[in-house]
Amino acid sequence: MAEKILQIRNLRVTFETPFGQVFAVRGVDLDVEEGELLGVVGESGSGKSVTFLAAIGLLSSRARVTGSVVLQGEELIGKTPQQMRSVRGRLMAMIFQDPLSALNPVHRVGKQIVEMLQSHQNLTNKQAITRAVELLDLVGIPQPEQRSNQYPHEFSGGMRQRVVIAIAIANNPKLLIADEPTTALDVTVQAQILEVIKRVQQQFGTAVVLITHDLGVIARVADRVDVMYAGRNVEQGLVDNLYDHPSHPYTRGLLSSIPQAGKDRLTPIRGFPPNMMSPPSGCAFRTRCEFAEPSCEVDIPELKVFNDLQTACLRAHQLPSFRG
Amino acid sequence: MIRYILRRLAWALPTMLIVTFLVYVALRVGTNPVESYKRSNPRVTPEKIQQYIDINGLDPNYVLGYFRWLNNFLNGNWPRSIKGSREVWPALKDAMANTLRLGIAATVVGVFFGLIFGLLASLRPGGRRDIAINTGAFVGISIPPYISAILLQLLFAVYWQRWFGSSLFPTSGVYPAGHTGFDLFLMLKFMALPTIVVAIQIVATYSRYLRSSLLDVLNSDYMRTARSKGISERRILIHHGMRNALIPIVTVAAIDFGSIVGGLIISENIFSYPGMGLYFLKSFSDGDFPLLMPWMVIIVASILFFNLIADISYAWLDPRIRLE
């Protein structure tokens, strides 16, 4: 059994807003093993981003976080901001969706990498600059020396995202969290960026959490998958197993809704995503589930092993087999 | 970059000509120079009147007249004032010096404190300090300068005198009557009240500018990237936050400064401070064309020059603009 880099137990995040409380994350349990690529999939509002923003400590003061997040044996919840700053960028790094706005427009690209290096390592300027150029080369940016002196707006979207990745891996973190890194990019560029991320994982043994709402991306690069809905996990497992025989009705719904050649009609999941200020009692998916029964209203299902997946459905063993 | 500057300079010249022409027309229509001349010198001969018309370029044809005026102006043949045939340049020079002194002092003090307050306010938005500073700035903006001037006069001069025997700050003039030569202490004493009055407006305005600009920057995506690097809060604030937030402020400050040469009229009037403002008021009510035109030229030149400075500094500070 591989080492666990990240262990999240019963994580809850609640936001105080003028309109009321938003229960964005309602008890998430998650493990990330050393060197693996975990895909976290879910729709907007499922809590997938908030979970990891909470882990890395980047949520605003309006968020209340409880639970446990253990990174390499150290508990992160409860650390002071100063302590968290030592963790961020060194042990764990995060990249975000929009490369256009993720980079400071008035600083040269090389300088932004150097800044990351020098906050956590003791390097001279020259050493840092050399290393920055190396990193740019690593993520596949041509003519890295020249380009390190350019400004972000002189790069295309895909190139910028590569720079963002270079910054994130500068200090060789054990865990890289990528929050929808390809959503804002063209499909062809998406493939390139995923390839860079995969290469980083394999070359440096970095564990990667890839957050996305795109099932295609998951299928491409993930080792394991975690499906989230309404602030909780609903299914976890190896990617092949999940795609082949999902148990949870939501996962099944997701996979069925993918357009396929030969299929006449599209089959979306009926109903609407839940209101996170007052989510449905019991299993939050029950309002849209064709297998729901009265007991689903009462108990919130926990992840239980079924087949070779972990599923949070009271009726997992009663459901008919899945025909993709 | 050089090309950018040259292009802007090329525009500046025709703009200058057009604007001074419009000013010329406005002054001729609005102040009726010839009538004013006759009014100031009731026993003037028709030959003198024609002389006046000639050297001031007051031909019936406005365009011809303008060029005649322009010719004389550029050659240094400046006609004298209609009152007592005073020479224009000495009076203008003194007025400019006084106003510049006041303007620079007030701007330096005002911008300095304004930026500090703006910074303090945005560190904890919505907090007590923020609300206090915001409200203070608001009140400062809403109170017209002459009201604050009157109140300050009341407080420091009239009542102070009643309570303490002599006024703390004088309320008029640059030096006490009859004083010659340069005395720094006295000058500062006389400048104190007008500077405070002008500075109040500047502090109020710039604290709000910086607060708004800084909050925009602090909420942008690249700030999130910066925080995810785990660098110190101070570095984030200064190198990322202020560096970006100050860009629009610098440009606004440059433009504001451009209009300060003619913009202190009210304060100068209340404190009987002999600067460009008083110069204008007097010559305007006299309809003194020879005094007015050079004054306007300086104002226009100052505005256009500082607009240019503003554009250049914007391009220099924000690399995105440079590649136009």
Place this chain on the structure above:
Amino acid sequence: MHGSIQGFALSNKTETSLTPRQMAFRRFVSHRAAVISCVILGLLTLLVIFAPFTARYGVNESVQVPPNSFLTPRANAWLGTDDIGRDLYSRLIYGVRVSLIIGLFSALISVTIGSVVGAIAGFRGGKFDDIMMRVTDLFLAFPFLVTLLIVRNVLGAISWVQPITGEMNSVRFIILLFSIFGWMGVARIVRGQVLSLKEREYIEAARAVGASRRYIIRRHLLPNSIGPIMVALTFSVVGAITGESTLAFFGYGPQAGDGATSLGNLVGAAKGAVQTGFWWLAVFPCLMLVIIALSVNFIGDALRDATDTQLDRGI
């Protein structure tokens, strides 16, 4: 293969949801200062509308038989009297009325002209927009008072405008004067808003179904610019009222005859009252001006917050 689901978590209630107008209204009333300002201005307006009843004396009426000048505040002259024994309180009411009229009307005219020009400039772009921006840039860059005085004189000297504007000292003239000033600032604001709206998809959609330019401006752009327009309106009002008092300060204020006065005139008289110690003649008009300016500013600020759709700062 691309299977993705979009969803939204917060506002998809099956119960009634709020229209943007209701949301804006809610945001507005959460600004306590603005609400208080509304109340204050409302009371003031009522006081001023019913002037013959709320004022205790006529605007030119003496409080009592001489000696009646420079009386301190007392029972029969709540805020004291001026140099010829007129009740300051009553004059203040009539004066505020005049100033509010000036402020309101010039703001309305400015905003009307400015919105139309700004919308056209922003939407059409091109030369018209370029020229308008340059002209207003330059105009607004000049020191306010200088341009005010010069334009005032020029306006007064153009003989064929006289029938519309009346005398240089009339209220009508001043309203027109500030309208000429005000529209430029409004035009720039509206232009900015239109520019940012122009690229939105619903405008493209409207164009795709063949809507005429005028239709788009009228039915899409202007209604969605109501927010900034209202903000511009409030700031125009403040600008006009403050500007009017600035004019009056230098003696160029509205003199409507028969002793009629404006707030600006009363504030202008404050200058002389300071040295002589007749504090009530300075304090009360100044206080009134500051209260009005503050109130309108608070309201404008709250309006800006309430209608700014980009204001949802990240969670």
